[in-house]
Amino acid sequence: MSDASPLIGVLGGMGPLATVDFMHKIIAECAAGRDQDHVPVLAWNVPQIPDRQHALAGTGASPVAALQAGVRVLEAAGATRIVIPCNTAHHWFDVLQAGSAVPFIHIVDATLRYLREPGSERIGILATRGTLAARLYQQRLAAAGIGWVINTDDELDTLFTPGCYAVKRQALEEGGHLLARAGEHLLARGATRLILACTEVAVALAAIASPLLAISLDSNQALARECVAYWQSVRPGSCRMGRA
Amino acid sequence: MSDASPLIGVLGGMGPLATVDFMHKIIAECAAGRDQDHVPVLAWNVPQIPDRQHALAGTGASPVAALQAGVRVLEAAGATRIVIPCNTAHHWFDVLQAGSAVPFIHIVDATLRYLREPGSERIGILATRGTLAARLYQQRLAAAGIGWVINTDDELDTLFTPGCYAVKRQALEEGGHLLARAGEHLLARGATRLILACTEVAVALAAIASPLLAISLDSNQALARECVAYWQSVRPGSCRMGRA
Numbered sequence: 001m002s003d004a005s006p007l008i009g010v011l012g013g014m015g016p017l018a019t020v021d022f023m024h025k026i027i028a029e030c031a032a033g034r035d036q037d038h039v040p041v042l043a044w045n046v047p048q049i050p051d052r053q054h055a056l057a058g059t060g061a062s063p064v065a066a067l068q069a070g071v072r073v074l075e076a077a078g079a080t081r082i083v084i085p086c087n088t089a090h091h092w093f094d095v096l097q098a099g100s101a102v103p104f105i106h107i108v109d110a111t112l113r114y115l116r117e118p119g120s121e122r123i124g125i126l127a128t129r130g131t132l133a134a135r136l137y138q139q140r141l142a143a144a145g146i147g148w149v150i151n152t153d154d155e156l157d158t159l160f161t162p163g164c165y166a167v168k169r170q171a172l173e174e175g176g177h178l179l180a181r182a183g184e185h186l187l188a189r190g191a192t193r194l195i196l197a198c199t200e201v202a203v204a205l206a207a208i209a210s211p212l213l214a215i216s217l218d219s220n221q222a223l224a225r226e227c228v229a230y231w232q233s234v235r236p237g238s239c240r241m242g243r244a
Numbered sequence: 245m246s247d248a249s250p251l252i253g254v255l256g257g258m259g260p261l262a263t264v265d266f267m268h269k270i271i272a273e274c275a276a277g278r279d280q281d282h283v284p285v286l287a288w289n290v291p292q293i294p295d296r297q298h299a300l301a302g303t304g305a306s307p308v309a310a311l312q313a314g315v316r317v318l319e320a321a322g323a324t325r326i327v328i329p330c331n332t333a334h335h336w337f338d339v340l341q342a343g344s345a346v347p348f349i350h351i352v353d354a355t356l357r358y359l360r361e362p363g364s365e366r367i368g369i370l371a372t373r374g375t376l377a378a379r380l381y382q383q384r385l386a387a388a389g390i391g392w393v394i395n396t397d398d399e400l401d402t403l404f405t406p407g408c409y410a411v412k413r414q415a416l417e418e419g420g421h422l423l424a425r426a427g428e429h430l431l432a433r434g435a436t437r438l439i440l441a442c443t444e445v446a447v448a449l450a451a452i453a454s455p456l457l458a459i460s461l462d463s464n465q466a467l468a469r470e471c472v473a474y475w476q477s478v479r480p481g482s483c484r485m486g487r488a
Contacts, residue, residue, distance in 0.1 A: 015279040035259040035291040043287040047279040
């Protein structure tokens with residue numbers, strides 16, 4: 001677990017496409033000249049994890065045991081940092097971190113680091129009901145004095161949640177249109193910027209080339225940048241931050 | 245290592261983008277309705293492996309120790325099949341398979357399974373000098389009575405090899421144009437179909453939307469399909485083969 005052999009452990013599979021999108025963003029954010037300068041990653045992309053949204057709604061089994069099994073695999077392989085490219089699963093971040101000696105990087109902390117001039121913005125949080133109920137983003141935004149808006153229960157039921165599950169069955173365009181409409185409701189209520197606080201959203205909006213992407217902060221990309229920053233800190237000169 | 249807990253182990257990082265492309269193709273080839281029905285994958289995407297092309301040219305260290313270290317990680321995590329989304333690395337396939345009790349799936353076997361009516365086609369093999377020198381594809385094609393053509397030394401030096409390394413530094417369009425020109429030389433010499441026998445090629449040709457893709461057999465996609473077929477064989481009903 002020494003930084004002499006850095007290794008990013010990815011606790012993935014939630015969903016599998018969001019994990020692959022995250023891995024792609026790690027590569028895209030690391031302007032390296034050769035294979036050997038890219039970030040070393042071990043990705044546990046095992047989607048047989050009980051559904052997180054159902055667990056938080058009280059209608060399904062807990063994913064904790066499966067997530068802990070994934071953490072054990074990453075630890076045993078020598079991961080020096082562990083990341084979870086799924087916002088909803090961060091409901092269990094503290095219990096997973098408490099059970100591991102490997103430092104985890106929190107996706108919400110990574111994302112909010114990219115909010116510049118926070119006072120001037122009103123954030124629309126595009127997230128699952130579980131992420132919203134856990135107040136993962138709202139608490140941190142409130143602490144920073146930043147205003148936010150979220151989708152109503154009705155918008156979650158008719159737009160966000162079906163959009164998210166459309167991505168999981170690879171109906172990316174259908175998901176993109178539903179999620180874009182959820183985002184437009186947030187703009188209509190005063191949001192000046194969106195946080196894509198669910199890692200399925202960016203792939204779906206990209207599939208329809210949504211103009212919302214221009215005013216969005218992508219949590220998956222922010223987490224990828226944190227991984228690249230860590231890699232640069234332990235291997236200076238390996239790659240530059242930013243797109244090649 | 246029982247099929248009761250199937251897990252595809254990916255010995256990746258050669259290059260990292262080809263591995264992510266491969267993981268994306270596993271998802272794309274598995275028409276699943278929910279996260280839990282997708283193929284479970286553990287991907288060792290650790291690109292700090294000595295350069296395979298340099299090793300085969302006698303100008304660099306052997307990658308074998310690094311590859312064996314990756315195999316150990318996948319084995320320890322319970323991989324039930326191991327795949328290598330890099331054709332050149334298959335030069336060391338036999339030594340890696342001999343050192344492991346986990347069955348490996350060979351990318352060349354996976355690819356050639358998709359050649360239909362083989363007698364009617366003449367195959368252009370787009371591959372690294374190392375893959376060509378190991379005759380990974382030529383031997384199997386000759387055994388099946390299928391004709392083939394390959395790039396000349398000059399074409400490898402000026403088109404294929406620089407195209408491949410362009411992909412590794414994420415200059416995808418530059419790589420795509422070089423690799424497409426290498427492919428066009430094969431067509432000019434009578435090839436009726438191309439095998440993308442290097443996993444960097446498909447991502448590069450896709451980046452320039454090359455018309456060559458329509459007559460190409462992508463080794464990365466073929467290997468992904470074999471992984472999906474394995475998953476379906478041990479978990480019938482999990483997903484249908486083919487795009488969603």
